Each structure stands twice: as structure tokens, then as C-alpha cells.
Amino acid sequence: TKCESGCVCADGLYENLDGRCVPAEECPCEYGGLAYGKGEQIQTECEICTCTKGKWKCAQKSKCSSTCNLYGEGHITTFDGQRFVFDGNCEYILAMDGCSVNRHVSSFKIITENVICGKSGVTCSRSISIFLGNLTIILRDETFTISGENPGVQYKVKNNSLHLMFDIVIPGKYNMTLIWNRHMNFFIKISRETQETICGLCGNYNGNMKDDFETRSKYVASNELEFVNSWKENPLCGDVYFVVDPCSKNPYRKAWSEKTCSIINSQVFSACHNKVNRMPYYEACVRDSCGCDIGGDCKCMCDAIAVYAMACLEKGICIDWRTPEFCRKLLSLTS
Structure with missing residues (x-):
């Protein structure tokens, strides 16, 4: 709140940004260093917030999207914002649905194949596999292949020299945008129309990062390595016991x-x-x-x-950071 009570104003009135004494319901709100007046709104990805008596009152949007990032040498940021890093040499489930106890059929499953990519033992993603029922999309060696078909899934491919982007719609369930930089970075953005359970290394997408390390066996692991090992697609792969520095x-x-x-x-x-x-x-x-x-x-x-x-x-901020001498590329999604 940006109103202050004190000797400058009579009881029940508050000084606002203009130095005027106003009742509480006229107090402005602050967000990002800016002041907003009574009744003004701001929108985040998941909420609409209204300035009321100097405080923000927020309501959840009916459709909310969130992003999971897999990047570099085993870095993951989950849908709920939990961060961790691992050095596993195996195939791992990044995200899938159908995770509830009474449901075992998934409408989508996304798998990363991680391999050793440095002498120090670090690992990174070599390929991404996206399974949508009988439709399969494989991202590998800077290109992609599509096999099978699923009439119940709509998708569009946007292909340029720097990125592959897939817009996927599973009607009545999910809108997904998948972005791959043809190397080690992969982004999954999901907006869902149901409260279907999601699971995998990207977490359970329930708005609470504290339980993101939920294992395949439905308990919250005590550390990220136990969590990672539970999501191996191939159980014959060795477990991860440490993170390389x-x-x-x-x-x-x-x-x-x-x-x-x-x-x-x-x-x-x-x-x-x-x-x-x-x-x-x-x-x-x-x-x-x-x-x-x-x-x-x-x-x-x-x-x-x-x-x-x-x-x-x-966040709406486009940074022009590439130069002819530094990470030179054509204009891209990351400018």
C-alpha cells in the first residue's frame, strides 16, 4: 500500500502519493515500482489482480499456463518454479499426464535422452521424444521426424534456422507450445483445461514447488537425485548418485x-x-x-x-544481446 497514516491526516484518512488525505478505499497499490489507483487491474500469467483499499485482491484465471525448462547440462526448472540439476545418462520422463492412481493411460508423454557431453561427466539432452497417442515426434540432430497419426490431436510446426516450435492442441485438455533450440534447450509451455494430474521431472504442476520432487511411486523424495532416478524410462539404466561440479x-x-x-x-x-x-x-x-x-x-x-x-x-522484455562478435546469430525468439 502507498498510503500512510499519521499526524498529517485526520483519523481515518491516509496520505497518498500526491500528498492528499484520502479514505482507505481511495489508497493506491504498488506493483513493480509503479502506483495503481482504486479499481485498476494488472494481469499475471495466472491471475487478475484488482487494487482495493490499497491492497491487491487477486483471482485465478480460468486458464493458466506454466513453463518447464530443460536446458544446458541437466538443468531443469519445473512448472511450479523448482530448480535442480542432474547428470543422468539415461532416458527420463520430463512430463506426462494420466498419473493418478486410478488412471494409467496418458494423452501425452515427453521423454529426454540424456548422454555424457563433457570429459568431466556432465550430461545433456541428445534427443526429445514426444508421444501423443499413436503420433510420435522425435527431435534429434538439429531436425525432427513425425510418424503415425492421431486425429484427436491438432498441431502446427514452425521451423526456422534457430528454433523448432510445435503448437499442440489436445481438445478439452491441453494447449501446448514446445520450443527446441536444436541443441540442449527445450521448453514446454502448457495451458490446461482440466485438473488432470501431471508428473515427471517437470513436477506435478499444482502451484506448490515444495512437493515437486514427487516420485513415480507417489511420495515426495528427500532429494533431487532420488526423484530423478524414479523417472527413468529405462529401469536398466544406472542410478545417479552425485552431481558433477x-x-x-x-x-x-x-x-x-x-x-x-x-x-x-x-x-x-x-x-x-x-x-x-x-x-x-x-x-x-x-x-x-x-x-x-x-x-x-x-x-x-x-x-x-x-x-x-x-x-x-x-516477462515482455526483449534484450538485444547478440552482436557480430558475441554469440552471433540471426534474429531469434530470444533476440
Whole structure:
């Protein structure tokens, strides 16, 4: 609230931003450093909030979307915002539905195949498989294949030199947008029309990040590795027992990684700093730049920075961060 009670105003009145004494119902609200008057509204991805007596009153939208990110060397941000990293060499279920106890048929399943991609033992996604009933989409080697068909699923493919984007509609259930940068970054954005249970490494999408480590057996794991191991698609793969620290294994790369990734903390991204917390992205960039030691060093670093640029774009902030000398590409979804 931006009204203050005190000696400047009579009892029951409050000083507003203009220095006038007003009743409580006339008090403005604050969001993002801006003031909003009585009755004004703001919208987030999932809520509509109205300024009422100096406080925001929010209502859930009927349709709410959320995004899960798989990027770099085993980084995941779940639908509910939980972050973790793992170094598993196997196929893992990223997201699927039909997870409830009394339902075992899924209308979609998305799997990542993770392989070792650095001498330090870090892993990254080599391919993505999307199963939509009898329709299968495989993303691998910078291209895609589609096999089978499902008349109950509508999809469109947008294909350019930098990204593949799939808009998928499962009528009465989900609208999905899948974005792949033809390398290690994959984004799943889902808007659902039902409260169907979702599960996998992307979490259960119930608005509570504290229970995102729910295993295939329906209990919340005590740590991310136990959680990750429960979502192996192939049970014959070995379990993950530790997370690699590539900067410790490649200390000679740490200074270079910190210097190149510092663009995230610089003026270049300053317009986004108050909208999206930059530190998790900077730390992920440093880790990936240390670990990407089998060629493509700069590509790993550029991919990591692009993830932060994408997060900024989702908040309506387009950052022109690429130059002819730094991560040069044509205009892309991450500018």
C-alpha cells in the first residue's frame, strides 16, 4: 500500500502519493515500482489482480499456463518454479499426464535422452521424444521426424534456422507450445483445461514447488537425485548418485566462464534484472561453460545466456544481446 497514516491526516484518512488525505478505499497499490489507483487491474500469467483499499485482491484465471525448462547440462526448472540439476545418462520422463492412481493411460508423454557431453561427466539432452497417442515426434540432430497419426490431436510446426516450435492442441485438455533450440534447450509451455494430474521431472504442476520432487511411486523424495532416478524410462539404466561440479574438475576454465557469463549481470540485461532473478541463470551459465569441454565451448555458453533472454522475453522484455562478435546469430525468439 502507498498510503500512510499519521499526524498529517485526520483519523481515518491516509496520505497518498500526491500528498492528499484520502479514505482507505481511495489508497493506491504498488506493483513493480509503479502506483495503481482504486479499481485498476494488472494481469499475471495466472491471475487478475484488482487494487482495493490499497491492497491487491487477486483471482485465478480460468486458464493458466506454466513453463518447464530443460536446458544446458541437466538443468531443469519445473512448472511450479523448482530448480535442480542432474547428470543422468539415461532416458527420463520430463512430463506426462494420466498419473493418478486410478488412471494409467496418458494423452501425452515427453521423454529426454540424456548422454555424457563433457570429459568431466556432465550430461545433456541428445534427443526429445514426444508421444501423443499413436503420433510420435522425435527431435534429434538439429531436425525432427513425425510418424503415425492421431486425429484427436491438432498441431502446427514452425521451423526456422534457430528454433523448432510445435503448437499442440489436445481438445478439452491441453494447449501446448514446445520450443527446441536444436541443441540442449527445450521448453514446454502448457495451458490446461482440466485438473488432470501431471508428473515427471517437470513436477506435478499444482502451484506448490515444495512437493515437486514427487516420485513415480507417489511420495515426495528427500532429494533431487532420488526423484530423478524414479523417472527413468529405462529401469536398466544406472542410478545417479552425485552431481558433477565441472568448475572443480576444470579449474582452468572457471575464470573464462565467469567473465563470459557476466553479461547476464551487466547493463545489457539491466532492464530485466528487476523482473527475473538473474543469479540462477548466471550460475548455470558458469557451470555449463566449465563443463562443455568437448568442442562447442562458446555454443554452450551462448545457449545458457539465451535461456535468461527467453525468461526475460516471457516477462515482455526483449534484450538485444547478440552482436557480430558475441554469440552471433540471426534474429531469434530470444533476440
